[in-house]
Amino acid sequence: MTARKIVVALGGNAILAKDASAAAQQRALRETARYLVKFIQQGDSLIISHGNGPQVGNLLLQQAAGSSPDNPEMPLDTAVAMTQGSIGYWLQNAMAAELTALGLEIDVATVVTQVVVDENDPAFESPTKPIGPFYNSEEITTIKSANPDFHFVEDAGRGYRRVVPSPRPVDVVEAGAVNQLVNAGVIPIATGGGGVPVVRRGHELIGCEAVIDKDFASEKLAERVGADQLIILTAVDHVYVNFNTPEQQQLTTTSVDELQQYIADGQFAAGSMLPKVEAAIEFVTHRPEGQAVITSLSNLGNFIENGSGTIISTVSTESNIL
Ligand SMILES: Nc1ncnc2c1ncn2[C@@H]1O[C@H](COP(=O)(O)OP(=O)(O)O)[C@@H](O)[C@H]1O
Numbered sequence: 001m002t003a004r005k006i007v008v009a010l011g012g013n014a015i016l017a018k019d020a021s022a023a024a025q026q027r028a029l030r031e032t033a034r035y036l037v038k039f040i041q042q043g044d045s046l047i048i049s050h051g052n053g054p055q056v057g058n059l060l061l062q063q064a065a066g067s068s069p070d071n072p073e074m075p076l077d078t079a080v081a082m083t084q085g086s087i088g089y090w091l092q093n094a095m096a097a098e099l100t101a102l103g104l105e106i107d108v109a110t111v112v113t114q115v116v117v118d119e120n121d122p123a124f125e126s127p128t129k130p131i132g133p134f135y136n137s138e139e140i141t142t143i144k145s146a147n148p149d150f151h152f153v154e155d156a157g158r159g160y161r162r163v164v165p166s167p168r169p170v171d172v173v174e175a176g177a178v179n180q181l182v183n184a185g186v187i188p189i190a191t192g193g194g195g196v197p198v199v200r201r202g203h204e205l206i207g208c209e210a211v212i213d214k215d216f217a218s219e220k221l222a223e224r225v226g227a228d229q230l231i232i233l234t235a236v237d238h239v240y241v242n243f244n245t246p247e248q249q250q251l252t253t254t255s256v257d258e259l260q261q262y263i264a265d266g267q268f269a270a271g272s273m274l275p276k277v278e279a280a281i282e283f284v285t286h287r288p289e290g291q292a293v294i295t296s297l298s299n300l301g302n303f304i305e306n307g308s309g310t311i312i313s314t315v316s317t318e319s320n321i322l
């Protein structure tokens, strides 16, 4: 059997639950790596992507707190690149440890990845991507008085978070390099934090103030490298209809048409499950022979063993709701 090429996008809880220390994030990623090596053990080729919302927001706060005229704050595109470096380092270190423990000699390499966006994307005018910590209403009043251009949203009853523009990815600049690495047997870590957002001006790529959604960026990468599967790992083992209600039902196998109907019915929350479902639809629309999967890290073993999880494909299947 030829190796399948799989892009796995890691959700927030695979890296950071509550404790934002480097040690805690490294521990979480070691646990994550324990699951991811299962793909390698079954002979698949893996490309790993990850989010950075909490980390890039925290980094901006550290930058602001420690800056001076001689040591200025870095702009958001550079901060995204910095989180690709730090999370990529933790993840490649964790993967290498797990692979070595299994006696597998496989290289893992983080690729600082630039993702092209359209400078006329309307997303630049209406920030939606939450970054950094949660605040209460008194805290945001204080922050806004010092930073009048900052935007905040209330996030599912958990408090307020700063939001920044999140334009759609148009292209992944280093997709060719990532493809060469994976084809050569290396495990690349790429499009971390949605990729460093850049716009094309003539021959130049110019960084911009945004954080791209990592599910959309991973989808674009999966398309560009011709992946067989896009696996989006989050906190839930399945996508649900009537989520969090007594009528909640899990989706096991589903089609683009069925998901589009559920989107029209408002079944998936904007900013959380909706982008994942939209990314899955986009992937199988561009790669009709491919498959998108949405499940949790802790369910990955079940997915690998018996296909447990929400599986989206263009191949006509009986709609399967449990
Ligand atoms: N219809 C739905 N089915 C499953 N989960 C949903 C649904 N609508 C909203 N969610 C929520 O979306 C969350 C995933 O989004 P989010 O937490 O933003 O992802 P990430 O893991 O990338 O950080 C789930 O943990 C769940 O709480």
Ligand SMILES: NC(=O)OP(=O)(O)O
Residues within 6 Å of the ligand: 011, 012, 050, 051, 052, 053, 054, 130, 193, 194, 211, 212, 213, 214, 215
């Ligand atoms: N860039 C991004 O989508 O990060 P999160 O998944 O952490 O929000």
